[in-house]
Amino acid sequence: xxxxxxxxxxxxxxxxxxxxxxxxxxxxxxxxxxxxxxxxxxxxxxxxxxxxxxxxxxxxxxxxxxxxxxxxxxxxxxxxxxxxxxxxxxxxxxxxxxxxxxxxxxxxxxxxxxxxxxxxxxxxxxxxxxxxxxxxxxxxxxxxxxxxxxxxxxxxxxxxxxxxxxxxxxxxxxxxxxxxxxxxxxxxxxxxxxxxxxxxxxxxxxxxxxxxxxxxxxxxxxxxxxxxxxxxxxxxxxxxxxxxxxxxxxxxxxxxxxxxxxxxxxxxxxxxxxxxxxxxxxxxxxxxxxxxxxxxxxxxxxxxxxxxxxxxxxxxxxxxxxxxxxxxxxxxxxxxxxxxxxxxxxxxxxxxxxxxxxxxxxxxxxxxxxxxxxxxxxxxxxxxxxxxxxxxxxxxxxxxxxxxxxxxxxxxxxxxxxxxxxxxxxxxxxxxxxxxxxxxxxxxxxxxxxxxxxxxxxxxxxxxxxxxxxxxxxxxxx
Amino acid sequence: xxxxxxxxxxxxxxxxxxxxxxxxxxxxxxxxxxxxxxxxxxxxxxxxxxxxxxxxxxxxxxxxxxxxxxxxxxxxxxxxxxxxxxxxxxxxxxxxxxxxxxxxxxxxxxxxxxxxxxxxxxxxxxxxxxxxxxxxxxxxxxxxxxxxxxxxxxxxxxxxxxxxxxxxxxxxxxxxxxxxxxxx
Numbered sequence: 001x002x003x004x005x006x007x008x009x010x011x012x013x014x015x016x017x018x019x020x021x022x023x024x025x026x027x028x029x030x031x032x033x034x035x036x037x038x039x040x041x042x043x044x045x046x047x048x049x050x051x052x053x054x055x056x057x058x059x060x061x062x063x064x065x066x067x068x069x070x071x072x073x074x075x076x077x078x079x080x081x082x083x084x085x086x087x088x089x090x091x092x093x094x095x096x097x098x099x100x101x102x103x104x105x106x107x108x109x110x111x112x113x114x115x116x117x118x119x120x121x122x123x124x125x126x127x128x129x130x131x132x133x134x135x136x137x138x139x140x141x142x143x144x145x146x147x148x149x150x151x152x153x154x155x156x157x158x159x160x161x162x163x164x165x166x167x168x169x170x171x172x173x174x175x176x177x178x179x180x181x182x183x184x185x186x187x188x189x190x191x192x193x194x195x196x197x198x199x200x201x202x203x204x205x206x207x208x209x210x211x212x213x214x215x216x217x218x219x220x221x222x223x224x225x226x227x228x229x230x231x232x233x234x235x236x237x238x239x240x241x242x243x244x245x246x247x248x249x250x251x252x253x254x255x256x257x258x259x260x261x262x263x264x265x266x267x268x269x270x271x272x273x274x275x276x277x278x279x280x281x282x283x284x285x286x287x288x289x290x291x292x293x294x295x296x297x298x299x300x301x302x303x304x305x306x307x308x309x310x311x312x313x314x315x316x317x318x319x320x321x322x323x324x325x326x327x328x329x330x331x332x333x334x335x336x337x338x339x340x341x342x343x344x345x346x347x348x349x350x351x352x353x354x355x356x357x358x359x360x361x362x363x364x365x366x367x368x369x370x371x372x373x374x375x376x377x378x379x380x381x382x383x384x385x386x387x388x389x390x391x392x393x394x395x396x397x398x399x400x401x402x403x404x405x406x407x408x409x410x411x412x413x414x415x416x417x418x419x420x421x422x423x424x425x426x427x428x429x430x431x432x433x434x435x436x437x438x439x440x441x442x443x444x445x446x447x448x449x450x451x452x453x454x455x456x457x458x459x460x461x462x463x464x465x466x467x468x469x470x471x472x473x474x475x476x477x478x
Numbered sequence: 479x480x481x482x483x484x485x486x487x488x489x490x491x492x493x494x495x496x497x498x499x500x501x502x503x504x505x506x507x508x509x510x511x512x513x514x515x516x517x518x519x520x521x522x523x524x525x526x527x528x529x530x531x532x533x534x535x536x537x538x539x540x541x542x543x544x545x546x547x548x549x550x551x552x553x554x555x556x557x558x559x560x561x562x563x564x565x566x567x568x569x570x571x572x573x574x575x576x577x578x579x580x581x582x583x584x585x586x587x588x589x590x591x592x593x594x595x596x597x598x599x600x601x602x603x604x605x606x607x608x609x610x611x612x613x614x615x616x617x618x619x620x621x622x623x624x625x626x627x628x629x630x631x632x633x634x635x636x637x638x639x640x641x642x643x644x645x646x647x648x649x650x651x652x653x654x655x656x657x658x659x660x661x662x
Contacts, residue, residue, distance in 0.1 A: 044530055096571075097510050101580055102506065102510065103509060
C-alpha cells in the first residue's frame with residue numbers, strides 16, 4: 001500500500017509536469033524543434049518507466065478493489081501521456097516543415113503579374129483558373145456638378161491559363177466590366193499570351209500583352225492596392241489597363257534583377273485627347289500596326305532586402321499609324337501625316353516593412369507633333385504630361401491582436417498630375433486638368449484574398465472644381 | 479575633399495554589396511498542402527506516423543542507407559482513403575552546397591519509391607536536378623539507388639543529385655526498418 005501511494009504520488013507529479021509542459025503552450029510556446037523534441041523525449045522516457053513499473057504492481061493490486069481503481073487511473077494517465085506525446089510529435093513535424101515550406105498554398109506574383117494571374121505558372125500541367133473581382137459604391141460629397149451617386153460591379157475577371165509543357169504555357173485575362181454589356185459594360189481580353197521558357201534569364205512572350213509600366217498595369221488585383229480606385233496617375237498618365245499586341249523577352253538577369261522588353265503596335269494618335277493618351281490605346285482589337293513601339297521595364301528587388309523594390313520603364317514609339325489628319329490652316333484644310341512620336345517614362349519604388357507599406361511613382365511623357373494633333377482634333381493635346389503619387393499605409397491589426405493574420409490598414413495617398421504640362425504653341429492649357437488629389441481611407445482584409453475598402457478623395461484643380469467622392473467597396477482574388 | 483569622395487565611394491560600394499548579397503535564387507515551389515495533394519490526391523485523408531527510432535534501428539538505417547541519421551524522431555505522412563492505404567510520404571530537407579533543398583518523397587503502400595518532387599530549392603536553379611532525373615529512381619530497390627549501381631549522374635548538379643539520392647535512400651531505409659518490420 002505504501003508502495004502504491006508512492007507510485008500514485010509519482011504519477012501525479014509526472015502528470016502535473018506534463019500537463020504544465022503541454023498546457024503551458026498557451027502561455028509560452030516551445031520556440032524551436034529542439035525544445036519540443038526534449039519534451040517528447042522526457043515524456044517517452046516517463047511512459048516507458050511507468051509501463052515497466054506498472055506490470056508487477058498490477059499483479060499484486062488485482063485482489064484489492066482500491067488498488068484496481070488506482071491501476072485503472074494509471075492506465076488512463078499513461079493513455080493521456082501517450083496522447084500528449086502524439087500531439088507534441090505532430091507539432092514537431094509541423095514546425096520542421098514550416099521552416100522550409102508554407103502550410104497552405106500562397107498566391108504569389110510571378111513575372112510581374114498579379115498573384116491570381118500567376119496561377120498557371122505553378123500548375124504541373126494543364127488548365128488553371130483564377131480570377132478577381134471588385135465592386136464599389138461611390139458617393140459624391142462635394143462639387144458634385146450634377147454627378148450622381150452610384151454603385152457598380154466594376155470588374156469581374158477570369159484568368160484562364162493552360163500549361164502545355166514545362167516550357168510552353170498560355171495565360172489570359174478575360175474581363176467583364178460594369179456587370180452587363182446591355183448597359184455600359186464590356187467584355188474584353190485584357191491579356192492573352194503564350195510564354196516560351198528557355199532559361200531563367202531569357203524567355204519569350206507573344207500575344208496580347210500588358211505593357212510593363214508602373215505598379216498597376218500588370219498587377220491590378222484589388223487586395224494589392226490601396227483604395228477603391230486605382231491611382232489617377234496610373235489611369236491618366238500611365239493609361240492602365242494598357243495592353244497591345246506584341247512580343248518580347250523577359251527574365252531574371254541577376255538575383256533580383258528582372259526585365260521585360262516588348263515590341264508592340266504603337267498607340268493611335270487619333271484617339272489622344274486633352275485628358276491624355278488613354279484614348280490612343282488599341283487594346284489588341286484590329287489594331288493599326290503601321291507604327292510600332294518598344295516598351296522596356298527593369299525591376300530590382302535586393303536579395304538581402306526583399307521588402308524593397310525599385311523599378312523603371314520607358315515606352316517609345318510613333319503613334320501616327322500612317323493616318324492622314326485634317327489640319328485647319330487658316331481658311332483651308334491641310335491633310336497631313338504625323339509621326340506623333342510618343343515617349344513615356346516612369347520610375348517607382350515600394351517598401352514594405354513590419355506592417356508599413358510605402359509606394360511612390362513618377363511618370364513623364366512627351367508627344368511630338370502635339371500642335372498638329374491639337375489642330376486636327378480641335379482640342380489641346382499636351383506636348384508633355386506628368387504625374388506622381390506617393391502613398392503609405394500601416395497594418396494596425398497586430399497592435400490589438402498580436403496573433404492575428406487579418407489586415408487592417410489606414411492609408412494616405414497624395415497625387416499630382418497634369419496631362420497638359422506643356423501646351424503646344426497657340427493652344428490654351430486646360431487648367432482644370434492640372435489636379436492634385438488627397439486621399440485617405442481604410443483597407444481591411446479578413447483573409448489575404450478578400451478586401452473591404454473605404455476611402456475619401458479630395459480633388460483640387462488649378463482652375464474650377466472637380467467632384468470629391470467617398471467610396472465603399474470590396475474585392476477578391478481566387 | 480579626396481577623403482570625402484573616397485568615403486562616398488566606399489559607402490555606395492558597401493550599400494551595393496549589401497543590396498546584392500544574399501539568397502537571390504531561393505524558390506519555394508509548393509506548400510505542404512500542395513505536397514500532400516501531389517502525394518495522395520486531393521480527396522485523401524492524411525495522418526502523421528511518428529517513429530521514435532531506437533539506437534538499434536538508427537544503426538540499421540544508417541547501414542542500409544549509407545547516410546547519417548541526425549534525429550531519432552522521424553515522421554511519415556500516411557495517405558488514406560476510407561480504410562484504403564494510399565501510401566507514405568516524407569518531407570526531407572538537406573543542404574546541397576550551402577543552401578537547403580526540400581523534397582517530397584512518396585512511397586507506395588508496399589514501400590516502393592513512387593515519386594520525388596522538389597518543394598523548395600534555394601541554390602541557383604541550374605543546380606536543380608530536372609524531373610526526368612528523379613524519374614530514373616522510381617521503383618528501384620534501395621540497393622540500386624547508388625551512383626555506383628544503376629543511377630546515372632547529372633552534369634552540373636552533382637551535389638544536389640547526390641543529396642537527393644541520399645534522402646531517397648534514407649526514407650526507404652526508415653520505412654524498411656521501422657515500418658515494414660513493425661508490420662511483419
